[in-house]
Amino acid sequence: MTPPLPVVELVRAGFAYEDGPPVFDGIDFAVPEGRAMALLGRNGSGKTTLMRLLSGGLRCARGALRVAGEEVTYDRKGLTRLRTTVQLVLQDPDDQLFAASVGQDVSFGPLNLGLPEDEVRLRVREALEALDIAALEDRPTHLLSYGQRKRAAIAGAVAMRPRVLILDEPTAGLDPHGQERLLEVLGRLRDAGTTVVMATHDVDLALRWADDAAVLSPAGLRTGPVEELLADDALLDAARLRRPWGMAVARLLREQGLLTDNTPGPRTAEELDTWSTRRTPRPTG
Numbered sequence: 001m002t003p004p005l006p007v008v009e010l011v012r013a014g015f016a017y018e019d020g021p022p023v024f025d026g027i028d029f030a031v032p033e034g035r036a037m038a039l040l041g042r043n044g045s046g047k048t049t050l051m052r053l054l055s056g057g058l059r060c061a062r063g064a065l066r067v068a069g070e071e072v073t074y075d076r077k078g079l080t081r082l083r084t085t086v087q088l089v090l091q092d093p094d095d096q097l098f099a100a101s102v103g104q105d106v107s108f109g110p111l112n113l114g115l116p117e118d119e120v121r122l123r124v125r126e127a128l129e130a131l132d133i134a135a136l137e138d139r140p141t142h143l144l145s146y147g148q149r150k151r152a153a154i155a156g157a158v159a160m161r162p163r164v165l166i167l168d169e170p171t172a173g174l175d176p177h178g179q180e181r182l183l184e185v186l187g188r189l190r191d192a193g194t195t196v197v198m199a200t201h202d203v204d205l206a207l208r209w210a211d212d213a214a215v216l217s218p219a220g221l222r223t224g225p226v227e228e229l230l231a232d233d234a235l236l237d238a239a240r241l242r243r244p245w246g247m248a249v250a251r252l253l254r255e256q257g258l259l260t261d262n263t264p265g266p267r268t269a270e271e272l273d274t275w276s277t278r279r280t281p282r283p284t285g
Contacts, residue, residue: 007085215236
């Protein structure tokens with residue numbers, strides 16, 4: 001059986017900023033549909049450039065960007081097709097929010113597509129409900145909390161109904177409760193069929209959340225199952241990433257004979273607590 005085409009991919013892509021060295025030189029990167037991918041790498045490794053190339057904010061100097069196997073053209077028609085397939089949400093929501101109210105901001109993209117008014121209203125309502133901020137539709141954007149602004153920015157992207165949602169450090173600046181609420185939202189989007197790519201420095205988050213990882217290091221880009229890549233100490237050293245907490249705990253449990261090689265280990269402190277409670281017999285008498 002022929003494998004499905006990636007939703008979006010860079011093929012032998014090269015890019016350099018003006019008067020600078022190449023950031024990428026012949027890179028291949030494919031985003032498969034229906035998977036959650038963590039994009040990892042140190043500062044300056046090219047994560048932001050890669051995300052902007054995938055979303056059309058930057059244009060390959062050579063090579064190609066393809067959507068469902070078809071090369072993207074950077075005219076109006078081609079960019080419209082790309083932006084209804086791939087949406088990028090920036091790390092700082094204030095770089096994206098500009099309208100007076102949440103509803104106006106979320107409606108901006110669909111309105112630019114020339115959609116009928118009823119369709120725009122439907123998309124806005126669906127996006128706000130998906131991000132659990134329907135009650136904020138008429139709220140001025142400058143009165144939102146930081147977490148609310150994050151979700152409003154994501155809602156604006158979701159209203160375009162993209163097949164791929166790319167998020168730049170979406171949990172940065174959020175407290176633990178805010179992070180968990182956002183991850184629940186992203187989980188619902190995944191369940192509804194949206195492919196999510198998340199750039200993050202948090203290897204623990206990547207391990208617990210992602211199916212696949214893409215790791216940028218001076219040696220280039222490596223992709224694969226998240227557990228496989230985050231268990232590669234040489235790769236993590238090259239990328240200047242620390243070892244995930246869950247990997248270290250699982251390694252220790254296996255060394256102590258408490259976990260078999262084929263059994264996944266706990267990925268969070270809460271999972272470890274649940275695991276240890278199940279293993280420890282309750283005192284009697």
